[in-house]
Amino acid sequence: MTQNIIIRPATPDDLAAINAIFNYYVAHSTCVWRTQPCSDAERKTWYQEHGPSMPVFVAEQGGRVVGWASLGSFRDAYTAAGMLEDSIYVHHDFHRQRIGSQLLQALIEAARHLGLRSLLANISADQTPSLRLHEKFGFQKVAHLRDAGQKFHQRFDAIYLQLLLAV
Ligand SMILES: CC(C)(COP(=O)(O)OP(=O)(O)OC[C@H]1O[C@@H](n2cnc3c(N)ncnc32)[C@H](O)[C@@H]1OP(=O)(O)O)[C@@H](O)C(=O)NCCC(=O)NCCS
Known part of the structure; x- marks a missing residue:
C-alpha cells in the first residue's frame, strides 16, 4: 500500500534530498535545460533567497523526501507585479502517485x-507530464517560444502557461 504523503515547508536539512532529485533531471532529462549539476553551495544560496514570500515545499513519504516545489522570481518586474514562477520536481521513482498534484496544490494555496x-x-515543449499537470490545475498556455533551448544535441521550444489568481 502506498504510504501517505506529507507536504510541508522545506528546511535546511532537506537541501541534499532536493538537490539529488533535481540533479537526476539535470543529468537525464530535458525538463531542465541546464547541464551542470547544482552544487550544495548553490542550493544553499537558492534556499536562503527563498523564504516566506517565495516558499519551498517538500513531499515526504515514510520520512523520505520524494519531491519538492517552490515559487521563485522569473523577472524582477513580474515579481513586483505579483507573478511568480513555479518549479516542481518529483523523484523519478515516484511518478504518477499524485505527489506532483499535491505539491502544485500547495503552491497555489500559498500563492493565494x-x-x-x-x-x-x-x-x-517536449514535457507532456508537466504540461498536463499544469493544465489540470487550470493553467492556460499564454506563449510559445520557438527554438528557445538545447540539450543532448536537440533543440526545444518553450511553452509558458499562466494561472490567473486575481480574477
Ligand atoms: C511533472 C511531474 C512533477 C508530475 O508529477 P507526478 O507526481 O508524477 O504527477 P501526478 O501523479 O500528480 O499527476 C497529475 C497529472 O499530471 C499529468 N501527468 C503526470 N505524468 C504524466 C505522464 N507521464 N504523461 C501524461 N500526463 C502526465 C496527468 O494529467 C496527471 O493526472 P492523471 O493521473 O489524472 O491523468 C513529474 O513527472 C516530474 O517530476 N517530472 C520531471 C520534472 C518536471 O518536469 N518538472 C516540471 C518542471 S516545472
Whole structure:
C-alpha cells in the first residue's frame, strides 16, 4: 500500500534530498535545460533567497523526501507585479502517485495566501507530464517560444502557461 504523503515547508536539512532529485533531471532529462549539476553551495544560496514570500515545499513519504516545489522570481518586474514562477520536481521513482498534484496544490494555496495575482510555468515543449499537470490545475498556455533551448544535441521550444489568481 502506498504510504501517505506529507507536504510541508522545506528546511535546511532537506537541501541534499532536493538537490539529488533535481540533479537526476539535470543529468537525464530535458525538463531542465541546464547541464551542470547544482552544487550544495548553490542550493544553499537558492534556499536562503527563498523564504516566506517565495516558499519551498517538500513531499515526504515514510520520512523520505520524494519531491519538492517552490515559487521563485522569473523577472524582477513580474515579481513586483505579483507573478511568480513555479518549479516542481518529483523523484523519478515516484511518478504518477499524485505527489506532483499535491505539491502544485500547495503552491497555489500559498500563492493565494500571499495575494499573488498569477503563477507562471515555463516548460520545455517536449514535457507532456508537466504540461498536463499544469493544465489540470487550470493553467492556460499564454506563449510559445520557438527554438528557445538545447540539450543532448536537440533543440526545444518553450511553452509558458499562466494561472490567473486575481480574477
Ligand atoms: C511533472 C511531474 C512533477 C508530475 O508529477 P507526478 O507526481 O508524477 O504527477 P501526478 O501523479 O500528480 O499527476 C497529475 C497529472 O499530471 C499529468 N501527468 C503526470 N505524468 C504524466 C505522464 N507521464 N504523461 C501524461 N500526463 C502526465 C496527468 O494529467 C496527471 O493526472 P492523471 O493521473 O489524472 O491523468 C513529474 O513527472 C516530474 O517530476 N517530472 C520531471 C520534472 C518536471 O518536469 N518538472 C516540471 C518542471 S516545472
